[in-house]
Amino acid sequence: MRQSQLFTKTRREAPKDEVAKNAQLLIRAGFINKEMAGVYSFLPLGLLVLNNICNVIREEMGAIGASELKMSALQSRELWEKTDRWSDKSVDNWFKTELKGGGEVGLGFTHEEPLTFLMREFVHSYRDLPVLAYQIQEKFRNEIRAKSGIIRGREFLMKDLYSFSRTDEEHHMLYEQAKSAYLKIFERVELGEKTFVTFASGGVFSKYSEEFQTLSDAGEDIIYVDEAKRIAVNKEVYTDEVLKDLGLQKSDLVEKKAIESGNIFNLGTRFSDPLDLTFTDEGGTKKPVIMGSYGLGPSRLMGTLAEVLSDEKGLVWPKAVAPFTIHLVELSGGDEGVRKAADALYEKLTARQIAVLYDDRTASAGEKFADAELIGIPYRVVVSAKTIAASAVELTERKSGERRSVSEEELLAL
Amino acid sequence: MRQSQLFTKTRREAPKDEVAKNAQLLIRAGFINKEMAGVYSFLPLGLLVLNNICNVIREEMGAIGASELKMSALQSRELWEKTDRWSDKSVDNWFKTELKGGGEVGLGFTHEEPLTFLMREFVHSYRDLPVLAYQIQEKFRNEIRAKSGIIRGREFLMKDLYSFSRTDEEHHMLYEQAKSAYLKIFERVELGEKTFVTFASGGVFSKYSEEFQTLSDAGEDIIYVDEAKRIAVNKEVYTDEVLKDLGLQKSDLVEKKAIESGNIFNLGTRFSDPLDLTFTDEGGTKKPVIMGSYGLGPSRLMGTLAEVLSDEKGLVWPKAVAPFTIHLVELSGGDEGVRKAADALYEKLTARQIAVLYDDRTASAGEKFADAELIGIPYRVVVSAKTIAASAVELTERKSGERRSVSEEELLAL
Numbered sequence: 001m002r003q004s005q006l007f008t009k010t011r012r013e014a015p016k017d018e019v020a021k022n023a024q025l026l027i028r029a030g031f032i033n034k035e036m037a038g039v040y041s042f043l044p045l046g047l048l049v050l051n052n053i054c055n056v057i058r059e060e061m062g063a064i065g066a067s068e069l070k071m072s073a074l075q076s077r078e079l080w081e082k083t084d085r086w087s088d089k090s091v092d093n094w095f096k097t098e099l100k101g102g103g104e105v106g107l108g109f110t111h112e113e114p115l116t117f118l119m120r121e122f123v124h125s126y127r128d129l130p131v132l133a134y135q136i137q138e139k140f141r142n143e144i145r146a147k148s149g150i151i152r153g154r155e156f157l158m159k160d161l162y163s164f165s166r167t168d169e170e171h172h173m174l175y176e177q178a179k180s181a182y183l184k185i186f187e188r189v190e191l192g193e194k195t196f197v198t199f200a201s202g203g204v205f206s207k208y209s210e211e212f213q214t215l216s217d218a219g220e221d222i223i224y225v226d227e228a229k230r231i232a233v234n235k236e237v238y239t240d241e242v243l244k245d246l247g248l249q250k251s252d253l254v255e256k257k258a259i260e261s262g263n264i265f266n267l268g269t270r271f272s273d274p275l276d277l278t279f280t281d282e283g284g285t286k287k288p289v290i291m292g293s294y295g296l297g298p299s300r301l302m303g304t305l306a307e308v309l310s311d312e313k314g315l316v317w318p319k320a321v322a323p324f325t326i327h328l329v330e331l332s333g334g335d336e337g338v339r340k341a342a343d344a345l346y347e348k349l350t351a352r353q354i355a356v357l358y359d360d361r362t363a364s365a366g367e368k369f370a371d372a373e374l375i376g377i378p379y380r381v382v383v384s385a386k387t388i389a390a391s392a393v394e395l396t397e398r399k400s401g402e403r404r405s406v407s408e409e410e411l412l413a414l
Numbered sequence: 415m416r417q418s419q420l421f422t423k424t425r426r427e428a429p430k431d432e433v434a435k436n437a438q439l440l441i442r443a444g445f446i447n448k449e450m451a452g453v454y455s456f457l458p459l460g461l462l463v464l465n466n467i468c469n470v471i472r473e474e475m476g477a478i479g480a481s482e483l484k485m486s487a488l489q490s491r492e493l494w495e496k497t498d499r500w501s502d503k504s505v506d507n508w509f510k511t512e513l514k515g516g517g518e519v520g521l522g523f524t525h526e527e528p529l530t531f532l533m534r535e536f537v538h539s540y541r542d543l544p545v546l547a548y549q550i551q552e553k554f555r556n557e558i559r560a561k562s563g564i565i566r567g568r569e570f571l572m573k574d575l576y577s578f579s580r581t582d583e584e585h586h587m588l589y590e591q592a593k594s595a596y597l598k599i600f601e602r603v604e605l606g607e608k609t610f611v612t613f614a615s616g617g618v619f620s621k622y623s624e625e626f627q628t629l630s631d632a633g634e635d636i637i638y639v640d641e642a643k644r645i646a647v648n649k650e651v652y653t654d655e656v657l658k659d660l661g662l663q664k665s666d667l668v669e670k671k672a673i674e675s676g677n678i679f680n681l682g683t684r685f686s687d688p689l690d691l692t693f694t695d696e697g698g699t700k701k702p703v704i705m706g707s708y709g710l711g712p713s714r715l716m717g718t719l720a721e722v723l724s725d726e727k728g729l730v731w732p733k734a735v736a737p738f739t740i741h742l743v744e745l746s747g748g749d750e751g752v753r754k755a756a757d758a759l760y761e762k763l764t765a766r767q768i769a770v771l772y773d774d775r776t777a778s779a780g781e782k783f784a785d786a787e788l789i790g791i792p793y794r795v796v797v798s799a800k801t802i803a804a805s806a807v808e809l810t811e812r813k814s815g816e817r818r819s820v821s822e823e824e825l826l827a828l
Contacts, residue, residue, distance in 0.1 A: 007533075074568060098509075101559075
């Protein structure tokens, strides 16, 4: 797209009340807008990144055979009372609202209840299982403090996957599939090295839950990392007993701050029991369905990328989710020949389905370069009188800063 | 996709409290689930249709140069007070909720206020205009009655486009572009013939607004249609004076029920004035931005398609938005040869990027055919011992019911 057509502009300053680095950078670069504390809109560049993240997630969910659906935000009080999660005493971050005709409804902060209830319609026999179903959908959480930008919002996008199994063995298999899909997602967005499977507190049905913790000073969690084993332990379960249980040595562990980028839970029959989700097995016996839930927030992941991969000049997007692959910058300074050469290159690149943001604005080289660095597209390509004279273009990699002169052919083959 | 992998099943009956035909059919076919009155979840087949509708809309919005963004559901009270639309006296369908830290927020029923306010950040000079920006996003409306299925929900998906212009002439140009984009969308989903541009009540800034009304007995609106001129008048402005103004003859008009599938408004400076969205023109004069808004609900459109294009056997999807293009039905009755031929055809079709739902279930021909008709995929293709003997497949068009024998080559070239 032509940058002259982009209605957003970079800003020199983020709003004064914005304290999170991820939001400061994303606001300054024109990716998001702060509506109120913990509530952000996604502007065209930001929406492109968010959609790219969702598509990476969709591909990995599809690869493990999960079906996508989309549940509602509005939640029925009666349903959540059945699992004892309606009361503000048991769940402290509900947003609730009144129907005009009378009666209270909630805004979903998660969706175990409605999906478990929905599955009663379709799951009756062992032949109907297993099922992996997920959605990418807005969640609402009434956080008292919301100072982490899009890493912890009052309204945010969540990918929530749920598994429905016949046996513990089947559940374990789906759980491991979901876990490896998550590891692939973190690899693809270039957070693989910084993200550790982390043991955290479990629940009635399992000793531990597993979190995906991404190392960052912006994190709200403290974890103890065994770099060699690529495993970590959340402070909340960091006891001698747990370390022994996990076969970890205190001397191998380093304390780090981290962002919880994803989590996976064994739910057992916590929801299928009260909501009566059962199936009849091969022998005709009625049994409760064994469940798991697997959360990964695309908007939080976008915030984590902004925190972790950025540098002092601005954002640095991984190729898999960058809003564009190439930031084409023309430095014509009014020279028609340069302008036409840049236009022609833009047409060639887009004809090859390469996503290009074309800085065709009337602005100084300094302004264009500063914007390109702030926006953080993986490759910057400069067309100027100098590059035309050299029959080449100047290619700069945002991440490394490496600059080289390449021919148009090399660029098109990138 | 293999139908055996689809966790939904068709149902014989819709819930007893569901009175709308669109929701009854969509629930029976496994496209949606009713969470509560006016609130529905979209199951895998339904989400495919909804996404296809959104993609048709996105293509037509892109064609007129509109940028996509995504605003928040949670709305700031202070902002809506500035335009006098916070009070329940001026807007009767707000959902409002309390922040834990104190203060009330609303759930957006539309987004003129936040987008106008946001544009203040980016619009300063005449060079920054015009702008066309849209989103596809959940809206919340606290309807007292919600008996129209997904045609009028309490929570629904809306595509809302907004235009920001320097002059009335420029506004008029963008308005006409948006109008023609809407007409293309209705053509593409095969509602073109049944959809009429309809004059309805305007506002402070224009005599009329224009609605896109689709003829249907399920409609809540009464309109008077001039079939020859392809124009209609909403009952709310159906007076002798208006008819004279529009050059219409009462004798040419036929009273019809219709669903409001879209609407477009001249907003003038209704929002830019109170929210102070201005620009400096070429002569250095500060002027308010002229606005328009253009609504079209993808979920309502899906409901309208279910109402208008279905028949006594079930849903009938237009090709542009059908969940799959071909419903491949194997009638092997356990015959391995037939099964293998159907499997091979499924692989060939999907390799050509043709979207196929493959009914590979162990079920009777009657059951498979009834399901295929209820689900409403444009083409049904049967592979059986009989079709294999004839070196052909049986192709049935869902809409016309026409059945013919075609070779595999003809099918692949469809």
